[in-house]
Amino acid sequence: MDTGTHVVMGLALGGLATLDPVVGGSTATAASVMIGTIIGSQIPDIDTILKLKNNAAYIRNHRGITHSIPAVILWPLLIIAVIYPFFPGSDLLHLWLWTFFAVFLHVFVDIFNAYGTQALRPFSSKWVALGMINTFDPFIFGIHIFGLFIWVFGMDPGYTFLGIYGILIIYYFFRFLAKRAVYKSVMSIIPDATEIIISPTMRYNQWRVAAKNEDKFFVGRAVKGRVRIVDRFKRIPIPNNPIINAAKQDKNLSAFLSFSPVYRWEIETIENMYEIRFIDLRYRSNEYYPFVAVVHLTKDLEIINSYTGWIFSEEKLKKKLDIITN
Incomplete structure (x- = not known):
């Protein structure tokens, strides 16, 4: 997801954490957990700094090792090592649990983008990209902003974001069904397709499509489930010259x-x-x-x-x- 969405998700997790009796019963724990979830929701994207070096380094490494299994385990420990000295009265276990959840959720939601992550490293360097949610999804960002807004005006943050995340689970399910419908439409047009890549856009009912069979590449666009192929290219193997x-x-x-x-x-x-x-x-x-x-x-x-x-x-x-x- 984009940086803005990860920020509001970190704040939302801090609000959701108030449902935890240990967090809700301790000011120090609540404050440290809020800081932990905000930092945890951002820290995997620290590799964005590679853009300052060059695009090649960024493309090759972004969402790579910083989103891997070892990183998901280590990031919370590093964050806690920084935060805990400022809140020595906070509950260490619950601080770790919520910070870990923030880091894990960051990596988890990134898997649903077309860009994906190397979340299975070190067991596999394959990019895991489910291509269901755009990097910036207006609905996901907007419902978080709504939750933060009503929190400011007195609504209970725990139950507010518990409800919002329930809605988002349903939203993700409908996005899965929408993508599957597009996939079936592409297969009806290109029944011998050997690979189909479907990428979401910022518009709920519009998707980008790239596919290939043994002879050609196909580029298309899906609108409200209807797929139209707009470009075809003959597949020419890269020569060994x-x-x-x-x-x-x-x-x-x-x-x-x-x-x-x-x-x-x-x-x-x-x-x-x-x-x-x-x-x-x-x-x-x-x-x-x-x-x-x-x-x-x-x-x-x-x-x-x-x-x-x-x-x-x-x-x-x-x-x-x-x-x-x-």
Whole structure:
């Protein structure tokens, strides 16, 4: 989920914790638990700092080890080590329980996004992405804001958020049914599909679709359960040639390939260089595919520049590559 949603979820868990008699009966425990749930709901995304380094490092590592099983166990212990000295009278066990729940819930809800997490590390490095909930879901964010609002005006926070999370469980179930309906529709259009990736959008009834069979890639959009295929591309295996092999040594392209499951590729000769472009097919928006990796090579197959990330126009891509070059 996005940062804002994780923040309001941390506050909500602090309110929900008041149903715990140990938390509700101790001011010190209640205060420490509130701080613990707020920090715990944010700490797995500390790897966002990798954006300051470069996009390749961010793409390859975001929601990786910081969302893994060992991290979910260790984050609460680190948080408590910082918080507890300021609230020595708080109940250590219940502080740990609620902080752990905040960290676990952060990772758990991220699994339902299209981006996913490597939540099964170290047992598997596979990305777990159920693709049911958009990174920012207006309903989830809005119902948390509503709960916080009525808490401020005197409603009991524990029962308020207990009710809200009951509603959200039902909401997730309906999102599961909606995605399954889209999947069935895609299968009716592409019965020989070998892989189907369905990604939610901010609109409840709209989904992005990327699929493939043995011969083609398909890109589509689902609106109210009805699927329309808008692009088709012939599947051409990545050649084992010196140009591609040289490009694969680039960190940006390597990061892209570690992250993207459905893409097409292009090679162009531009003046005295080669341009190798890989295009992720999952995120088509306004007839454009914004998530790409581009590598420029000299005729001697030396890397001139490269870029991976979100670009919504060719002009911006050229500027990014010029900045990297300079």
